[in-house]
Ligand SMILES: Nc1ncnc2c1ncn2[C@@H]1O[C@H](COP(=O)(O)OP(=O)(O)O)[C@@H](O)[C@H]1O
């Protein structure tokens with residue numbers, strides 16, 4: 001009978017129960033559990049495992065370079081964002097409304113930390129995301145364009161609820177790169193959320209894109225429904241050295 005139970009559980013993809021069936025049955029017998037408690041416990045565990053597996057899958061798909069969380073963020077060091085603001089972000093209303101977040105400031109102030117934390121928290125709450133450094137994103141856009149697969153590549157990114165573009169502005173872009181980037185941002189506009197981090201303030205974007213017209217067109221779309229967050233202060237990397 002055990003084999004039949006396992007084979008039926010496999011058909012309905014209850015892998016956690018299959019893997020732990022003997023223990024689950026023994027515990028239920030030992031504890032003299034009612035049918036109701038037995039079924040309730042079994043379903044709770046199976047559902048928990050499934051949502052954990054889904055979260056792990058989405059985390060892997062997001063291509064985060066590493067994990068950082070809001071809990072690890074030291075608000076006594078960085079005053080440009082408040083705990084209250086972070087709680088507001090974690091309602092994800094901005095994500096439901098397809099709004100953007102633009103984090104700007106010098107190196108080391110925690111822009112990437114917050115962007116990664118946002119992805120991590122969003123995935124825990126059932127959303128999906130892709131994380132890209134600007135350089136890698138431009139590389140992949142160029143490759144897709146060269147292979148005549150640009151719209152396919154963009155469509156794949158649009159399937160996720162948000163796209164993080166980290167470190168925009170470190171390297172100036174060639175005009176054809178800026179034009180590809182504009183096409184991407186245009187597709188995301190009012191359809192999906194973008195989190196962008198940059199060491200450049202808005203008035204310096206022209207030099208990054210090598211063209212004021214395209215910079216304005218990109219800014220126009222990114223900023224229409226967006227919260228700009230200007231982060232000031234000293235680099236966290238220098239914290240202990242300066243103490
Ligand atoms: N306020 C903060 N609290 C805790 N860790 C921080 C804070 N700001 C920065 N860090 C840490 O310092 C390092 C550099 O931060 P990072 O987010 O990469 O900076 P940025 O992207 O602005 O250059 C990371 O390890 C990050 O986790």
Ligand SMILES: [Mg+2]
Nearest residue numbers: 111112167197
């Ligand atoms: Mg960074």
